[in-house]
Amino acid sequence: MESLGPLPAVSVSGVVSKLIKNKIRAFKEAKRAKRAAGGPQQQQLQQQLQQQRKLWVQLYEDLQDDGIRCDVCANSDTAADDAIVLCDGCDVAVHQSCYSIPQVPEGEWFCEFCKTQKAAKVHFKQLQLILQKPHKTLQQKQAEAAAVLQQAESNNIDVPCLPRACVLCPRRSGALIRTTEGLWSHVSCGLWVPECWVLGCREVCGVSFINSFRFSICCCLCGVKQGAKLCCSHPKCAAAFHPVCALFAGFGLNLTDQINIQRKNNDVTFHAFCLRHRLCSHTRAAPTETPLEFRVDSPDFSSPLYQGAMLMRRNRDIALHVAQLQREDSLWASRLSAYLLREMDDNIRCLRILWGHLEGPPRGPPKGVPRGAGAPWL
DSSP states (O other): OOOOOOOOHHHHHHHHHHHHHHHHHHHHHHHHHHHHHTHHHHHHHHHHHHHHHHHHHHHHHHHTOOOOOOTTTOOOOOBTTBOEEEOTTTOOEEETTTTTOSSOOSSOOOOHHHHHHHHHHHHHHHHHHHHTOTTSOHHHHHHHHHHHHHHHHHTTOOSSOOOSOOSSSSOOSSOEEEETTSOEEEHHHHHHSTTOEEETTTEEEOGGGSOTHHHHSOOTTTOOOSSOOEEOSSTTOOOEEOHHHHHHHTOBOOHHHHHHHHHHHTOOSOOOBOSTTGGGGGTSOOOTTOOGGGOTTOTTTTSHHHHHHHHHHHHHHHHHHHHHHHHHOSHHHHHHHHHHHHHHHHHHHHHHHHHHHHHSOOOSSOTTOOOSSOOTTO
16 A cells, blocks of 8 residues: 655645635635625615615505595505495495495495485485376375375485585585484594494484584684584694594594504594694504504604605695595685695695705705604695
8 A cells, every 4th residue: 555645845835825825815705795795884775775665666556546545444455355335326435344334236336325315316206206197186196295205204215315415524525324313424524523423334323412612613724614623632732623624634533543542442532633743643552553654763764765755645645635625616625625735735845855855965864854753744
């Protein structure tokens, strides 16, 4: 067996030289990779860019929204057993659970008011036909008309039908249901007015118990005295507003969050808040699914990009609300539209400031844009 002796000097020198070259090459590659990564700052910048890219994708998807929202809860989310149904008479949209619809109808579906209005027209036509019968005596016509009216009354149908109006607010359109007094009211109005309550999404009770001062003060948004107004639940705030005006203006009237708070605090009252104090509705119990605009500890909340995205979402909502108000064609709708359009103009001005801050070099927070607990225009 051949014994292993020491390597020749030339071979040892070659091996050492090769090892040194490999070490130098590995060091240069590591240095090049570190330079490409840019260190912790570069990695942080890449993470921010990924978050911003994700934010813009979500914003693009949100802006493609068709604008269909439930008239009761003002949400557009749906589920397999809780779809949004549109009335074939007035195009109002409601969730199945919000309007007590057990199953999605295969054919036409009408809201309570349109259904009553349609039945009232049928009974009214019957009365006209009775009056046009020449061979009937006056007593016979009166007897037949009384039978038709009695049948309509037993089915809770007004002949002729009452005009489309809510007893609690100036808005005519929307999801209406009966009150115990035989009038009409929005489901949302019955839920938010403290003295009222809703029975099975079919009847608003307690209208006669509403404090008279709610009808004597003016709404701070539309300036109209008609209807019952809510007061901000903040103890030191005197703001008063219609429920529908507050919903359109983006006040703290989110039914989903209020229900979550009720379940946690055993509270049975919905608390309305004005624009300044709307975050108060989330300070007691903010669930994990709470939107980012109500999470003041969100690291991205103070960024100009995030604030700009929220302003664009808000302007999208304003455009949808103004389109609904234009179909109302009333003094209340005109005044509330003017308020919303002024807000949109302010949002566009803020967007210009934010966009200029994004285009320029980083130099601290943009002037005119508050940081911290929410911007007043969001």
